[in-house]
Amino acid sequence: MLPMIPQLTIGVTDLAAAFLFMYGLKRMSSPVTAPSGIFAAGLGMLVAILASFLYAFSVGAAAKPHLPINVGLAVLALVVGGGAAWWSGRKVAMTTMPQMVALYNGMGGGAAGAIAAVELFGGKAQGSTQLVVTLIGALIGAVSLSGSLIAWAKLDGVIKKPLRVWGQQAFNGCVMLVTLGIGGYIVFVVQSGAAPLLAMSSLITLFFGCALVFGILMTLPIGGADMPVVISIYNALTGLAVGLEGFVLQNPALMIAGMVVGAAGTLLTLLMAKAMNRSVSNVIFTNFGAAAKHKHGAIKGSLKPVQAGDAGIFMRYASKVIIVPGYGLAAAQGQQKLYEFVKLLQAAGVEVKFAIHPVAGRMPGQMDVLLAEAGVPYDIIFQLEDINDDFAAADVALVIGANDVVNPAARDDKSSPIFGMPILNADKAKKVYVVKRGEGKGYADIENALFYADNCEMVYGDAQAVLGKMIEAVRGLGLSAAA
Amino acid sequence: MEFQIAMTGFVALYIFMLAGFAGWVIIGGVPAILHTPLMSGSNFVHGIVVVGGIFALLNASTVLEQAIGFFAVLLGAGNAAGGYAVTDRMLAMFQVSGSKRHHAKSRHAKAKHTRKV
Numbered sequence: 001m002l003p004m005i006p007q008l009t010i011g012v013t014d015l016a017a018a019f020l021f022m023y024g025l026k027r028m029s030s031p032v033t034a035p036s037g038i039f040a041a042g043l044g045m046l047v048a049i050l051a052s053f054l055y056a057f058s059v060g061a062a063a064k065p066h067l068p069i070n071v072g073l074a075v076l077a078l079v080v081g082g083g084a085a086w087w088s089g090r091k092v093a094m095t096t097m098p099q100m101v102a103l104y105n106g107m108g109g110g111a112a113g114a115i116a117a118v119e120l121f122g123g124k125a126q127g128s129t130q131l132v133v134t135l136i137g138a139l140i141g142a143v144s145l146s147g148s149l150i151a152w153a154k155l156d157g158v159i160k161k162p163l164r165v166w167g168q169q170a171f172n173g174c175v176m177l178v179t180l181g182i183g184g185y186i187v188f189v190v191q192s193g194a195a196p197l198l199a200m201s202s203l204i205t206l207f208f209g210c211a212l213v214f215g216i217l218m219t220l221p222i223g224g225a226d227m228p229v230v231i232s233i234y235n236a237l238t239g240l241a242v243g244l245e246g247f248v249l250q251n252p253a254l255m256i257a258g259m260v261v262g263a264a265g266t267l268l269t270l271l272m273a274k275a276m277n278r279s280v281s282n283v284i285f286t287n288f289g290a291a292a293k294h295k296h297g298a299i300k301g302s303l304k305p306v307q308a309g310d311a312g313i314f315m316r317y318a319s320k321v322i323i324v325p326g327y328g329l330a331a332a333q334g335q336q337k338l339y340e341f342v343k344l345l346q347a348a349g350v351e352v353k354f355a356i357h358p359v360a361g362r363m364p365g366q367m368d369v370l371l372a373e374a375g376v377p378y379d380i381i382f383q384l385e386d387i388n389d390d391f392a393a394a395d396v397a398l399v400i401g402a403n404d405v406v407n408p409a410a411r412d413d414k415s416s417p418i419f420g421m422p423i424l425n426a427d428k429a430k431k432v433y434v435v436k437r438g439e440g441k442g443y444a445d446i447e448n449a450l451f452y453a454d455n456c457e458m459v460y461g462d463a464q465a466v467l468g469k470m471i472e473a474v475r476g477l478g479l480s481a482a483a
Numbered sequence: 484m485e486f487q488i489a490m491t492g493f494v495a496l497y498i499f500m501l502a503g504f505a506g507w508v509i510i511g512g513v514p515a516i517l518h519t520p521l522m523s524g525s526n527f528v529h530g531i532v533v534v535g536g537i538f539a540l541l542n543a544s545t546v547l548e549q550a551i552g553f554f555a556v557l558l559g560a561g562n563a564a565g566g567y568a569v570t571d572r573m574l575a576m577f578q579v580s581g582s583k584r585h586h587a588k589s590r591h592a593k594a595k596h597t598r599k600v
Contacts, residue, residue: 014534021528022505028524029513031577038524038570045531045563052537062544073553074540078533081560089568100569101523104530108562111532114555118539118548129491235526242532243502247495249535255495256502257531263506264525268518358515365518372576383515 006054013051014253020044021257025264031378048253049078081107094373095330098363099155102148102231105238109144112137112241113208119248120186120204128191130248135183137244139211144238146215151231154224155362163220169285172217179210218284226283228363229272233280236265275358277410277421301452303439308459311398311433312341312470313477318395320351322387324426325371327361328401328437334463335374338400341467342376344474353390354381355397355424357405388425397429399450401436401463407448416446432456435466520573527570530563 020040027037056071063070085104092100116138119125125134153159165171186203189196196203222230239261246254273280315321323342329335342352354376360367371381382390391397399406406426409416426432427450434451436458450456459466513521536559540552 017531021531022509025506025509025521025524025528028517028521028574029509031514031517031574034517034520034574034577035571038520038527038567038574041524041528042567042571045527045567048531048534049537049563052534053541055538055541059542060544063542066544066549067541070541070543070549070552073549074537074556077536077540077553077556078560081557082564085561085563085565086568089565090572092569094573097519097523097569097573100565101526104523104562104565104569105526107558107565108526108529108532111536111555111559111562114551114558115532115535115539117551118543118555121551122542122544122548124542232522235522235529239525239529242529242535243499245532245535247499249538251535251538252498254531254535255498257528259499259502260506260509261525261529263503264510265522267507267510268522268525271515271518356516361519363519363522365515365520365522368516369519369573369576372573372578375578378516378577381516 003057006057010051010054013047014251017044017048018253018256022260025260094370095333096156097366097369098228098231099152101363102152102155102227102234105231105235106145106148106152109141109148109234109238109241111141112238112245113141113145113211115245115249116141117204117208121201123200125248128187131187131190133244134248135186135207137241137248138208139179139183140237140244141241142208142211143215143218144234144241146212147219148215148231148234148238150216150219151227151234154219154222155227159220162223168217168221172214175210175214175217179207179214182207182210222284226276226278228359229269229276229278229280229283231363232265232269232272233284236262236269239263239265272359272364275364275422277418301449301454303451304457306433306457306459308435308461308466308469309473311457311459312473314431315345315350315396315398315433315470316348316474316477318350318431320353320390320394321345321396321398322353322355322391322394322426322429324355324357324397324399324402324406324424325360325367326357326400326402326405327367328403328435329463330361330367330370330401332401332437332463332465334400334467335370335376337464337467337471339371339374339376341471341474344471348474352380353387355387355391355426356381356383357402357424358384358422360402360405384422384424391425391428394429395431397426397432399426399432399434400467403436403448404446406450407446408450409446409448413449418446426450427453427456430455433459435459435461435463437462516577520570523566523570523573527563527566530559530566533559533563535559 021044024037024041027033056067059067116134119134125131239258243255243258243262246258269280345352356367358364368381404418406424408427410418410421410423413419432455533556536555540556543549543552
């Protein structure tokens with residue numbers, strides 16, 4: 001009975017962990033219970049990691065002599081890897097969140113790939129099913145690792161332009177086929193016992209090499225605006241790889257957690273793609289913006305610049321203002337100033353609402369996080385479908401650092417590359433102020449007819465500076481009234 | 484007594500199917516406002532791969548296996564710890580109007596304002 005205790009403990013903790021993961025994710029479905037949800041999931045992770053050291057009691061004869069060193073290495077890796085990631089996760093700015101998620105996701109994919117590598121190099125995968133599953137998990141994990149790293153580099157600005165070469169997709173397809181071919185050959189050699197053309201370890205190395213290269217090649221041509229969808233795909237893929245390696249290791253906690261994330265990530269990917277009016281295959285296989293870039297329809301009207309202070313005072317005397325924030329606001333670190341301005345308006349009796357486009361920011365929901373960070377309560381933040389009808393009744397729509405998500409071309413202009421994308425109807429408001437750094441175009445590189453509309457005025461400048469001026473003007477108003 | 488369950492063939496497929504379905508249903512109920520924390524939260528959950536990494540490393544018998552196993556635990560630990568840190572940070576920020584932090588802030592802003600007047 002005594003030797004059974006470690007095994008039983010691992011079994012119970014893994015069961016508890018699987019439960020806590022699902023319970024935690026479920027609690028994340030509301031902002032009120034969400035913090036306790038991640039705590040529950042974290043607790044599950046902690047006990048599962050601690051219990052996993054009990055595997056030390058059941059190692060095979062070959063690994064027994066190395067056990068003290070292996071345990072030491074495991075503790076060292078946990079402390080170094082966990083510590084560095086914890087420190088970076090606590091420290092990074094909220095605006096860089098998408099690339100951090102990409103980075104941590106790549107790590108998970110890499111870990112799944114590495115587990116598969118240990119199994120393969122050690123010749124531990126027995127039977128064709130196990131071997132095939134190990135190889136598929138290895139392939140997905142490796143692609144997820146290198147792909148996520150490219151996504152990170154793109155979002156972080158290390159890689160600036162999408163790399164597009166003629167015949168790229170055919171070449172990528174060939175790399176994939178070669179990878180699959182090597183995988184198939186490995187299975188054939190192990191099953192038939194035939195002498196391989198290359199040493200087994202070289203075959204495995206080649207397999208991983210090809211998979212890593214494929215991940216890089218697949219991600220390079222995709223533009224920065226599509227990266228959120230790509231990260232979400234890799235998130236789902238890493239989950240799948242973890243689930244498959246869980247099967248190989250006969251660990252139900254890994255299988256369940258991996259597959260839950262695989263399914264959740266897939267659903268989230270579809271939701272994001274839908275919000276951008278693109279299909280997932282369209283994101284991966286077509287070069288967005290390359291085709292219809294130079295088709296500018298004739299836009300009537302002119303750009304009408306206005307002083308920030310005047311715009312601020314106009315809003316002070318409005319009764320209903322809807323704010324449309326975009327990534328430009330976050331890039332200028334203007335969220336705090338924006339909320340300060342909103343509080344001034346609220347104090348003057350103005351009804352203020354925030355309208356968030358599903359792809360505002362660099363990742364769905366990121367703008368909500370950035371506003372929450374500035375202290376904006378989430379009950380004045382509204383999503384597209386809940387607020388779009390309100391614009392017609394609004395006195396002012398204040399668009400800050402957003403462009404494509406308010407471009408009426410998505411509604412009216414069939415030749416526009418963003419035609420069909422759901423947009424915020426800011427143009428329906430009685431007055432529209434657009435805070436923008438300059439006259440440049442948005443992320444999708446398309447002219448915006450809204451800026452030329454009769455009811456629209458442009459406030460040029462850095463979002464933070466502009467908001468500062470607006471605050472000053474409205475405060476000054478209060479002063480003169482008091483005097 | 485035997486606690487080891489053999490998860491082969493169809494048993495494994497059943498586990499995968501049910502877990503996949505659970506994930507789909509759980510995420511289906513999440514409002515758009517929480518999509519970023521959710522992506523990061525599910526990213527944290529697959530950090531459980533570190534457990535597999537520890538298993539592989541403890542069973543390593545060659546230097547190569549030890550090196551790759553070390554790599555697996557290192558990356559898996561990074562996935563889990565980083566994922567938790569950012570998710571927790573994001574979720575702690577969400578609040579409703581009239582919550583404590585919000586009140587403290589607006590009182591502060593008001594005080595500043597009256598001083599100026």
